[in-house]
Amino acid sequence: MVGGGRGSQIGYIHRSAAMRDRSFDLVAGAFDIDPARGAAFGAGLGLDPERCYRDHEALFAGEAARTDGVEAVSIATPNNTHYAIARAALEHGLHVVCEKPLCFTVAEAEELQRLAHGRGRVLGVAYGYSGYGTIEQARAMVAAGELGEVRLVNLQFAHGFHSAPVEEDNPAIRWRVDPRFAGPSYVLGDLATHPLYISEVICPDLKIGRLMCARQSFVASRAPLEDNAVTLMEYEGGAFGTVWTSAVNAGAIHSQKVRIVGSRASLEWWDERPNQLSFEVQGEPVRVLERGMPYLHPEALAEDHISVGHAEGLFESWTNIYGRFAAAMRATGRGDAATLAGLRYPDAAAGVAGVRWVENCVRSADAGGVWVDYR
Amino acid sequence: MVGGGRGSQIGYIHRSAAMRDRSFDLVAGAFDIDPARGAAFGAGLGLDPERCYRDHEALFAGEAARTDGVEAVSIATPNNTHYAIARAALEHGLHVVCEKPLCFTVAEAEELQRLAHGRGRVLGVAYGYSGYGTIEQARAMVAAGELGEVRLVNLQFAHGFHSAPVEEDNPAIRWRVDPRFAGPSYVLGDLATHPLYISEVICPDLKIGRLMCARQSFVASRAPLEDNAVTLMEYEGGAFGTVWTSAVNAGAIHSQKVRIVGSRASLEWWDERPNQLSFEVQGEPVRVLERGMPYLHPEALAEDHISVGHAEGLFESWTNIYGRFAAAMRATGRGDAATLAGLRYPDAAAGVAGVRWVENCVRSADAGGVWVDYR
Amino acid sequence: MVGGGRGSQIGYIHRSAAMRDRSFDLVAGAFDIDPARGAAFGAGLGLDPERCYRDHEALFAGEAARTDGVEAVSIATPNNTHYAIARAALEHGLHVVCEKPLCFTVAEAEELQRLAHGRGRVLGVAYGYSGYGTIEQARAMVAAGELGEVRLVNLQFAHGFHSAPVEEDNPAIRWRVDPRFAGPSYVLGDLATHPLYISEVICPDLKIGRLMCARQSFVASRAPLEDNAVTLMEYEGGAFGTVWTSAVNAGAIHSQKVRIVGSRASLEWWDERPNQLSFEVQGEPVRVLERGMPYLHPEALAEDHISVGHAEGLFESWTNIYGRFAAAMRATGRGDAATLAGLRYPDAAAGVAGVRWVENCVRSADAGGVWVDYR
Amino acid sequence: MVGGGRGSQIGYIHRSAAMRDRSFDLVAGAFDIDPARGAAFGAGLGLDPERCYRDHEALFAGEAARTDGVEAVSIATPNNTHYAIARAALEHGLHVVCEKPLCFTVAEAEELQRLAHGRGRVLGVAYGYSGYGTIEQARAMVAAGELGEVRLVNLQFAHGFHSAPVEEDNPAIRWRVDPRFAGPSYVLGDLATHPLYISEVICPDLKIGRLMCARQSFVASRAPLEDNAVTLMEYEGGAFGTVWTSAVNAGAIHSQKVRIVGSRASLEWWDERPNQLSFEVQGEPVRVLERGMPYLHPEALAEDHISVGHAEGLFESWTNIYGRFAAAMRATGRGDAATLAGLRYPDAAAGVAGVRWVENCVRSADAGGVWVDYR
Ligand SMILES: NC(=O)c1ccc[n+]([C@@H]2O[C@H](COP(=O)([O-])OP(=O)(O)OC[C@H]3O[C@@H](n4cnc5c(N)ncnc54)[C@H](O)[C@@H]3O)[C@@H](O)[C@H]2O)c1
Ligand SMILES: NC(=O)c1ccc[n+]([C@@H]2O[C@H](COP(=O)([O-])OP(=O)(O)OC[C@H]3O[C@@H](n4cnc5c(N)ncnc54)[C@H](O)[C@@H]3O)[C@@H](O)[C@H]2O)c1
Ligand SMILES: NC(=O)c1ccc[n+]([C@@H]2O[C@H](COP(=O)([O-])OP(=O)(O)OC[C@H]3O[C@@H](n4cnc5c(N)ncnc54)[C@H](O)[C@@H]3O)[C@@H](O)[C@H]2O)c1
Ligand SMILES: NC(=O)c1ccc[n+]([C@@H]2O[C@H](COP(=O)([O-])OP(=O)(O)OC[C@H]3O[C@@H](n4cnc5c(N)ncnc54)[C@H](O)[C@@H]3O)[C@@H](O)[C@H]2O)c1
Incomplete structure (x- = not known):
């Protein structure tokens, strides 16, 4: 995960929804613009301190160097950083879940889309209400x-x-x-x-x-x-x-x-x-x-x-989306076009x-x- | 009253609101495009058959000829007739309550406004929700x-x-x-x-x-x-x-x-x-x-x-508006500018x-x- | 009308509902426990001062003495007076609309019911929400x-x-x-x-x-x-x-x-x-x-x-009830059992x-x- | 966990709420009245097959024999079994979260309460809406x-x-x-x-x-x-x-x-x-x-x-309750009476x-x- 550190508005629901139903496991991050605060935050989440990185570049490089490196990353930083971080992640061969708006211009967005397509990676966007x-x-x-x-x-x-x-x-x-x-x-x-x-x-x-x-x-x-x-x-x-x-x-x-x-x-x-x-x-x-x-x-x-009557909330909606992200990543991984065709998620x-x-x-x-x- | 005859959508609430709280009394009308149907309708309302007229012109002329002729008229006919009927009524020196839209063009509307002003008559519009x-x-x-x-x-x-x-x-x-x-x-x-x-x-x-x-x-x-x-x-x-x-x-x-x-x-x-x-x-x-x-x-x-809790409805709203029309007409009649200044109604x-x-x-x-x- | 004078909670809706749609006409009353205030109130309603009575007994006697005396009375006084006033009205051969609760005991209520039945008069109760x-x-x-x-x-x-x-x-x-x-x-x-x-x-x-x-x-x-x-x-x-x-x-x-x-x-x-x-x-x-x-x-x-969409309120509900009271009184008057059987009202x-x-x-x-x- | 197996109404929310925010980890269970189905269910959750037990007795015994045995158990079985399972769990020194109603009689309930008190264990009840x-x-x-x-x-x-x-x-x-x-x-x-x-x-x-x-x-x-x-x-x-x-x-x-x-x-x-x-x-x-x-x-x-506006639902409510159960268990474990006094949970x-x-x-x-x- 990149961003979503202490006090952020949206970090918690990303983590909670991703990990619910064991769709994803959180093992590494660059959670904060302030590296020390980010490291402390990661430790508080029970992460291996080595995998709490100073920034997204260190994160992608460090994880790429591991045999058990991450396969996907969630980006929950301010808008101006989305493009660069998402591009870097895709270039490192990671699946990406990025906050909206994806970036600033259509040109950038289409570039990310092409990159994801070219690398065979999922690029999901956090339209969590859907x-x-x-x-x-x-x-x-x-x-x-x-x-x-x-x-x-x-x-x-x-x-x-x-x-x-x-x-x-x-x-x-x-x-x-x-x-x-x-x-x-x-x-x-x-x-x-x-x-x-x-x-x-x-x-x-x-x-x-x-x-x-x-x-x-x-x-x-x-x-x-x-x-x-x-x-x-x-x-x-x-x-x-x-x-x-x-x-x-x-x-x-x-x-x-x-x-x-x-x-x-x-x-x-x-x-x-x-x-x-x-x-x-x-x-x-x-x-x-x-x-x-x-x-x-x-x-x-x-x-x-x-069952009906018990109020579901936004966390269930996000969980469903993250569940579909995971399904899409798995299907992409195994080249399962039929499954992908049946999946609907904010791509x-x-x-x-x-x-x-x-x-x-x-x-x-x-x-x-x-x-x-x-x- | 002109229009608002049998089966019309809006005639009843005009009559009901105008007569509630004795603001107005209904004594004459040309209720229908079909004169016979209009006369029958007026009779059903208990009106003097002589005062159920064949059309608005007969109504205005006939009432003008009486010492106890009407002082005000409500117009609840289709839109295209509003201008001519309202103008005729004002020219006969009547106060007018007209359905919306008042007429088709601003030029016409301003003419009616000038006419009402010139004759010292109230021209109210049936914005009954207000x-x-x-x-x-x-x-x-x-x-x-x-x-x-x-x-x-x-x-x-x-x-x-x-x-x-x-x-x-x-x-x-x-x-x-x-x-x-x-x-x-x-x-x-x-x-x-x-x-x-x-x-x-x-x-x-x-x-x-x-x-x-x-x-x-x-x-x-x-x-x-x-x-x-x-x-x-x-x-x-x-x-x-x-x-x-x-x-x-x-x-x-x-x-x-x-x-x-x-x-x-x-x-x-x-x-x-x-x-x-x-x-x-x-x-x-x-x-x-x-x-x-x-x-x-x-x-x-x-x-x-x-008192509070008892549901009021649209009829009370219209009654209030008609009450204000009546107050405006009375104040206009006696040249009571102070009262008029304090009255708010769709004019x-x-x-x-x-x-x-x-x-x-x-x-x-x-x-x-x-x-x-x-x- | 008995009661329902100046400042009373429920008098206005009785009058307004009864007179709406010309079901009833208000021509006489004993509106207030204070006769002078009641007379002034009646005058304000446009009633003939002679028919603004000092109390219900004077009202029933006075009206009985007229050829155009009232045929029905509405009672909108505090509960303790309902029984006596309703009984007197029925004994004078009047139809009665009485506020709820009709009286204090079942014995009294059944007596009023018998009396109404015996005299062939309608005894309605103001369950106005119905x-x-x-x-x-x-x-x-x-x-x-x-x-x-x-x-x-x-x-x-x-x-x-x-x-x-x-x-x-x-x-x-x-x-x-x-x-x-x-x-x-x-x-x-x-x-x-x-x-x-x-x-x-x-x-x-x-x-x-x-x-x-x-x-x-x-x-x-x-x-x-x-x-x-x-x-x-x-x-x-x-x-x-x-x-x-x-x-x-x-x-x-x-x-x-x-x-x-x-x-x-x-x-x-x-x-x-x-x-x-x-x-x-x-x-x-x-x-x-x-x-x-x-x-x-x-x-x-x-x-x-x-028509639908235009909010009706409690006044329409009361008007309907009063309309049914009037229909019941007319049908009772002409001994029209078939119509009475089809009428539903709080009797x-x-x-x-x-x-x-x-x-x-x-x-x-x-x-x-x-x-x-x-x- | 005991009960809450495949198709059960309430099992999922227990697991989801307990594991959210890492309050608890699910490592062992007897999920079903049918042991085979329960084992398959546990495997589907990613549990060690050895820790998917045939029934609650096997669970408590098996876990007691481990150095890393469970410290707490959630009971989500039909009502008639609560008493026996909860008692057995407490006797094995486990903290217990039990579905409501806790048992059938006050005598049984008080016995469980005494047992929990005597063993210094938390006995929580799943009033999850609270x-x-x-x-x-x-x-x-x-x-x-x-x-x-x-x-x-x-x-x-x-x-x-x-x-x-x-x-x-x-x-x-x-x-x-x-x-x-x-x-x-x-x-x-x-x-x-x-x-x-x-x-x-x-x-x-x-x-x-x-x-x-x-x-x-x-x-x-x-x-x-x-x-x-x-x-x-x-x-x-x-x-x-x-x-x-x-x-x-x-x-x-x-x-x-x-x-x-x-x-x-x-x-x-x-x-x-x-x-x-x-x-x-x-x-x-x-x-x-x-x-x-x-x-x-x-x-x-x-x-x-x-933050406000984002709809929370029942899962958040249960998560809060499970979070308090965990806090109570930790505080009980370290004999921290002050913390316990400040905690409010269905006990x-x-x-x-x-x-x-x-x-x-x-x-x-x-x-x-x-x-x-x-x-
Ligand atoms: N999907 C939704 O419903 C939703 C709701 C709120 C916010 N958002 C989006 O989420 C994103 C974040 O919004 P927020 O409200 O959580 O912002 P925030 O300001 O509350 O938090 C941003 C977090 O990112 C960290 N950060 C900033 N720059 C970083 C960098 N270069 N590397 C690593 N971490 C960095 C900050 O330290 C902070 O922890 C925005 O794009 C916003 O539009 C989406
Ligand atoms: N204020 C509101 O909330 C409201 C609601 C509905 C309609 N309106 C307006 O009221 C007017 C009438 O609408 P409506 O829905 O009652 O129409 P309607 O078609 O239901 O009724 C029109 C009535 O006017 C009569 N009529 C037609 N031409 C006439 C004429 N030349 N002389 C005499 N009578 C004539 C018809 O016979 C009929 O009785 C329209 O201007 C409409 O916009 C206002
Ligand atoms: N149906 C309903 O929804 C509804 C609502 C409110 C009140 N009520 C009933 O209406 C009745 C009156 O209640 P209210 O709230 O209007 O009371 P109120 O105290 O506001 O008014 C009572 C009126 O009766 C007059 N009065 C009292 N004694 C009289 C007498 N002997 N002769 C003539 N006039 C007399 C008073 O002067 C006053 O004008 C009560 O029985 C009450 O239960 C019914
Ligand atoms: N807190 C709440 O809001 C809430 C809501 C629903 C149910 N409940 C309670 O939860 C309990 C379970 O209800 P449910 O609706 O999930 O029932 P259910 O019938 O849907 O499921 C019961 C589960 O328990 C298993 N089971 C039955 N006996 C067992 C045993 N002896 N050992 C192990 N597993 C066993 C079944 O195989 C099944 O998986 C009840 O006590 C009920 O009152 C509480």
Whole structure:
């Protein structure tokens, strides 16, 4: 593991999800920008001190020199480092699980994708919300035509925790609003790519034709990075999409919602109530689908960790994703194309897609919120 | 009353709200496009058959000829007739309550406004959702600075009842998607103007600087009228707004929601749960405000019909609006400017504002969804 | 009308519901315990001063002396006066709508019932929540066997407004906790009889075999009257019921809920969201039924005041009940037994049933919370 | 581990929670009533085949013979076996985590408690819902007097999954309704003890003075075991409690709810939305507290696994409980009384309390639903 050290927001769930169900074992790391702190942290996790490295280069080199060296690495560092670390890892022949956004430009992202492909390695991206059974259910329902033709995709990830300039006192937030570390966007990349990826999972046939994006920096010091943005998307074939993302939606917790509207019915998913899915057939009563119920599609039940009624949470979703990463790595290792074809996980293409979407949004926004052809 | 005859959607609530609390008395009408049916309907309401007229012209002439003729008229006919009927009524010296949209063009709307002004008559518009105490509470909270500076205005009125081409079998829907009767828009004028007016009540200081609108006709035969639209608004001073309106949001009932996001807190109101208001201060627990509770601002309690806990509904909201129309007419009659200054109701200016907004949206949409300066 | 004067909690909704849809006209009253205040109040309502009487006796005598005297009276006074006023009204040959609880003892209630029967007059009781279309829907669903065999009836009306001894400063609350005015119970009679009556409407076949009741006075000065109580009921045939009623459920608004559990499915209704009904078939997704939707039983749609999506409230429910009172009075007047058989409204039998239930609860509670045979 | 083998409902969460955060390591087991299946299951978990034993006796003996033998055991077998297995484990000097109900009689439970005490071993009980941060918050709020004096405790765990006689086709349910395996009760012990324990955590000062219980077997073949029960409790000092538990609440998922009503405010917790807590101060807006927010008491934040907004679920709650079991075992091992005093976990006393409560309920119910002194 690279990054995810003491006090990091996301390190624990990576480790916990990866090790759950024995998908992975954690044996080495470069956990912190501060090597000493990283070493102490690794020791606290029970790692061999020799395998707590000063940085990712030392890690990859050191592990490559071992017969029992790591086969895969998780990258949970600030955005600006993803590209270099992921490239180095792939070049060392490692499978990679990288945080989102994968990198800053489509060019970089495609390079990583090519590299992974060329080396025969898995490059997974940590779209951790996508592992819920309710997302699988939504996907299966759309595929089965239960919504009719998809017309509208309404996406939202709009919290309020950065309504005030909280970055002034908090370094873990400060890098997020600094383009040198965060890249070309703040909330578009940090938040919106999550529901965007979920929409790609649920509606794999939708292709964006053109989009327009308006972004704002309500805390002025964040400019040019936005703390609020709205994106409109015209899909090929006539469907229409909207994305609202915000860090200044005062008082809101996550408000990550995905609503898919079809000609016959709609589906709505909300990450704060992830065990439920609202299914709304026009002319019929709204139905609340519950994770774990036998009436769901088999794919939605396949990764359940416990019977219905017992609340699953984000850790189970991440565990499912990490489980699929592991399965993909094993299948890749043995060249098992059939298994790979049946596996759905946020892969290099998903990473590229997220970076591409942000790039298009920024291009539109910087041109004054005009429609741009998606490229 | 003109229109609102047998089987009409909105006639009953006009009559019921107007006559509740003895604000108005119903004594004459031209209730139906079919005079015989209209006369029968009026008789059923207990009206003097002589005062059930064949059409609005006969009504205005006939009543003008009486010493006890009507002083005010409600117009609840399809959109295309509003302008002519309202103008005729004003020219006969009547106060007018007209359904929305007031008419088809800003030019017409301003003419009606001038006419009302010139004749010293009230011209009210039936934005009937705006009478809820919870709306008054929201207004008072914004005015008192309880949200901080307003940053975002998110508006929505998106039902799903016309997901299929139901107009084929239903004349009461057919006119709504026919530009000859509906005017230049369908859902923008029919639905979106409701939450738009509410946002104007809550945030009176916000002025739209420019907007862009994308509209779609998912049921193709409705083109050029839209059954779904998204509008983005840049307010002067930096606030940003979005409006989603739809008649193809399959499975949704009304989904009329108004969310105001400030630098310190947000408010959210939903017309399907009109007795509650969500107040979300960043960093504090979400609070659910309840109509009728003593902690509300006095304006929010002033028009309560019953103590807290007993569900009020749309009829109370309309009753409040009609009560204010009556008060405005009385005050106008006696030239009581002080009372008029203290009354807030959807007036001619609100009617103009709604028509203007639709006109700008259509102008943007028809130009390909580009930003247009608001005019 | 008797009672319901200035500042009274429930007078306005009586008048408003009775006069809506021209079911009744208000022409006379004895509105207040203070005759002068009552007269002023009546004048404010636009009544003929001569028909604003000093008390109910003067009212009944005065109206009897007129050729256009009232035919029916609504009684909205404190509980202790219901029996005498209702009896006097019936003896004067008037139809009566009386507030609940109808009186203090089953003996009195049965006497009123006999009197009404003997005189051929309607005696209605103001169980005003029972007029919602969603209640009709629930009744029709149970009748159609959609729940299977009814097993459990869970009733609740538990607010928190009297958590503190608020009666000390408020005369309108003080009488409610004083046995001389309130009768043998506080919350059992004041609150619990509402959902109890609703359960009788929904499940007309259930007969209580025995019950037990525990009651408490958390504000000690209220003893012997309870401010919280739990009642358990064994129905004949094996179903089981519970009733929780409270005025000290701190922070709760109304919490009036009715849950009917059958062998196949459950229904849940909540008076704070009266346009919805939760229908929960075992093994299927929970469904949220909406007032006004065509999938409802015809009885549930028959009294709709406006199309689906527009929130109806308690005023519509009361209007429906008053409309049925009027229909019953007209049918009684013309001896139309067929119409009467088809009308469902809270009648004298419902009034007796409520008083009986309270009497049994108090008997059980006063014996230490023991099971008592229902009588 | 004993029990929790292939297809068992609860085995996975025991293992997953125990091993998360490296609280425990799983090295040996007797996972199944069928030894071969148990061995295969253990092998699948990666265990040394030698340490996959044929039954718990072989396990305890085999491990005792090793220098690296287990120090603690989790028991996840049907109820009838808990007593014997737990006793044997304690006699072998092992710490024990046992499923609820701990055993069948208070006498047995107290014997286990004494044994654990005498041997200086931890005896924990798997009240796994009690580890949520929201429960800690509730406890801290009551302790700080934020509710005022506690008046009412309303507990509920009422699902509908056994509305039909599903046990006929499902052995994992069959034992639950067979007194030989389940003990003296079904839902009282299986479900109600969960919210009961939570209420003991939140309101440690409440002592039951007397209670009464009515139980029913709506699926008649389950008699004498109940599939529905209501218990009323008088606490010493005047507070009052109710418990509804059911397996025939058709259509309900879990409906495990805990409502604590105080003289000033109420709290409500619902296991299907475990990240929220409703805080309802009389006279103020209802507040929705969210896990992870800085306004919570420190105890409620101490065991957070991830920042606010990210949904935690039952696995995090169990992980917290297992983490406390581990801490208690370590502290017991080193005789660290100070640490033990600061640890709150479902211990032997909690196990005894649950069995005692069931015993009192059954005694009351079998006597016809009479009040019994708590003993
Ligand atoms: N998938 C999700 O839901 C999700 C949620 C939060 C964050 N993230 C992403 O995770 C990444 C990390 O975010 P975070 O919130 O945990 O950040 P953070 O600032 O809380 O933690 C970053 C960690 O990385 C370490 N680090 C920094 N540079 C390093 C380097 N060069 N080598 C080794 N370690 C280094 C830091 O010492 C720290 O431990 C970001 O890309 C962010 O976008 C994803
Ligand atoms: N404020 C709201 O919430 C709301 C809700 C629904 C409709 N509306 C508006 O109300 C108006 C009427 O809508 P509706 O749904 O009741 O329509 P509808 O088609 O159901 O009824 C229209 C009524 O007007 C009568 N009519 C038509 N032309 C007439 C004429 N020239 N003279 C007299 N009567 C005439 C018809 O016979 C019919 O009785 C529209 O402008 C609509 O936009 C407003
Ligand atoms: N159905 C419901 O939902 C509901 C709700 C609230 C109250 N109630 C019932 O309505 C009745 C009145 O309750 P309230 O809350 O309105 O009481 P209140 O104290 O607010 O008002 C009582 C009114 O009756 C008048 N009055 C008292 N004695 C009178 C007399 N002898 N003659 C004429 N007028 C008299 C008073 O002056 C006052 O105007 C009670 O029986 C109560 O249980 C029913
Ligand atoms: N804490 C909770 O939330 C919760 C939830 C469910 C069950 N439980 C409790 O957990 C226990 C197990 O319930 P379950 O639903 O998992 O049961 P189950 O029938 O699904 O599984 C029982 C497991 O124990 C094994 N087993 C049975 N007898 C054994 C023996 N003598 N030695 C070794 N293994 C044996 C079985 O082979 C099976 O693998 C019960 O006491 C139940 O009350 C608790």
